[in-house]
Amino acid sequence: MISQVFILTSKGDHLIYKDFRGEAGVDAISAFYESVTALSGDQPPVVMTHKGMHFIHVRQGGLYWVASTKTNASPFTIIEFLNRLTALTKDYCGTLSEKSVRANFALIYELLDEMVDYGYIQTTSTDILKNFIQTEAESSKPFSLFDLSNVGLFGAETQQDKVAPSAAASRPIMANRGEQGGKNEIFVDVIERLAMVIGSNGIIMKADIEGEIRVKCYLPNCSEMRIGLNEELSIGKSQLRGYGSAVRVDECSFHQAVKLDEFDTYRIIKVCPSQGEQTVMQYQVCDDLPCAPPFRLFPSVERDSGNRLLMYLKLRCDLPPKSAAINVSITVPVPKGSVSLSQELSSPDQRAELQPKSKAVLWEIPRFPGGSQLAALFKLEVPGLSSASLLEVGPVSMCFELPKHTCTGLQIRFLRLTPTQPGLSQRWVRYVTHSDSYTIRV
Structure with missing residues (x-):
């Protein structure tokens, strides 16, 4: 039974993180990397236990492909699963490298969703998976004037x-x-670009x-x-x-x-x-707009008893349930005096950071299924916070991609x-x- 799957670069940067059972947090990534880099010589595929979690990994394409488990599972089964995952990734993306994984992270998440259900391996068959994987692979080959x-x-x-x-x-x-x-x-290809302004009401x-x-x-x-x-x-x-x-x-x-x-x-x-x-x-x-807006935001901004700004954002994706948005990023301007950020996100595959130059919070969501809702609580340290500082929050801007979707409803009947x-x-x-x-x- 697999608890987590993640892919790391040789420097420890995590490219893919998928938590199937919620048995451990993101800190397992740093625990694994510190453990594996402390070893000398050849690194064994099974490394030390962290808070009851066992880490099993293979290294291909200069990347660590890691699975964690809390049960007494067969390491050979998990190693074979990781080898199949790398083979499938290479089949779809063409190469195994940091660049190809970064360019095709949405495709790899989709593969993991179909291969594993709540930690149990379902299938690694290419013939079965090709009927369900619909995200197009992003080519990582260099530009050529002859192509x-x-x-x-x-x-x-x-x-x-x-x-x-x-x-x-x-x-x-x-x-x-x-x-x-x-x-x-x-x-x-039917490609649409959407420009929209939604009022606070x-x-x-x-x-x-x-x-x-x-x-x-x-x-x-x-x-x-x-x-x-x-x-x-x-x-x-x-x-x-x-x-x-x-x-x-x-x-x-x-x-x-x-x-x-x-x-x-x-x-x-x-x-x-x-x-x-x-x-x-x-x-x-x-x-x-012939259809409903793809996203609705329900913000709440207030100050606590100290010099902290509390910003609660609830984001709803109004796409059909079988659709999903990818590469979603939300940028929220914050008071210019903001010095630090702490956060609580509703799922571990999201990430957020305070950008010091632009004084804005960047919240990134790799994949956002239609009909679902995500939330984030941001706590900002703002020395000298005043009521006027609250007026510096917003407006919120979003970037995203909606595969298999057109806002106008334009369709191709036949070719x-x-x-x-x-x-x-x-x-x-x-x-x-x-x-x-x-x-x-x-």
């Missing part, structure tokens, strides 16, 4: 290019496209969405591709179309190579994709290639929403 998979619309890799999780229900583990030549694959004051549809083509030949959008898509303030859930955008524009002869009637765009990347459609929604491609051709549709600016007034 068009790294080249953006204007010749540079953008932040949105780096993360575009897949919406395919079953994703096979593919080798690095640079090694395979990237043949017989085509990706259609919870009312939406501003909500803008900018979106685009990108095509990344790695097919040897394709004369034409037809992309079917929502049939009920409405453009501008005109009457909404169809009988289903209405999807509306204020403005849209198309690449000059796009043919629109079927767009007005059937909402189908046709394009002859070239090798590499094209943005075939751009659209915008102004001062309107059809002409002529039909010989052999097996993979067609992927992927959705992601990024925060452009998400501000909540306190």
Whole structure:
């Protein structure tokens, strides 16, 4: 039975921390590292006990892959599990290194969620896991001018290019496209950027969405591709179309190579994709949000009897239960006289720190499931704290990514290639929403 799994760098920095049973705290990480680095010569896979916890580890890719247990479990079983975890990580990420683990931490957390349930190993089979893992791996290969998979619309890799999780229900583990030549694959990415201002009373004051549809083509030949959008898509303030859930955008524009002869009637765009990347459609929604805001914040700020500022933040994720936000960070400006921070977080995979230069508290959440709620209590030492100092708190700004989600509801109905491609051709549709600016007034 496994209590914790964590991955450390050779310097002791923790990259991944997953607590399955709540039997020990984060201090187990430092206890393990101090113990393993105190050993001379070859390090055995099983090291000393700390507060009744046994640590079992393997070292691969310059990283410590560690599992802790409080029971009298078989160390060989856990060592085999860790070896399978490293093999799966290498299969998905391409390489085992600190850089690839940092870039794919959301994918590794998803792997651990499927492999282990409350400390009991469920499966390490690649064939079974590939039906459940939906996060797209982030490639760690260097930029190359000869590899068009790294080249953006204007010749540079953008932040949105780096993360575009897949919406395919079953994703096979593919080798690095640079090694395979990237043949017989085509990706259609629907990427949206959300800008929002929410007042202290919870009312939406501003909500803008900018979106685009990108095509990344790695097919040897394709004369034409037809992309079917929502049939009920409405453009501008005109009457909404169809009988289903209405999807509306204020403005849209198309690449000059796009043919629109079927767009007005059937909402189908046709394009002859070239090798590499094209943005075939751009659209915008102004001062309107078709769905509920992805996050709601319930803050409470007060002072205690001493010179401490107490800041209690309750954050709710209003995404559907099967969705999740990743790379969530919350920045809260605090009084300029703040000198130290103590914190109480609702789960161990979160972290927070006081940034001395900007005088703001940074709260980071690697993965935030939809329909859940997290809380944090921050205690700030502020010499000379006054009532005026409380006015320096806020507004709160958030950064996040929403894989498999679009705020407008824009969807791809179908992809059809002409002529039909010989052999097996993979067609992927992927959705992601990024925060452009998400501000909540306190």
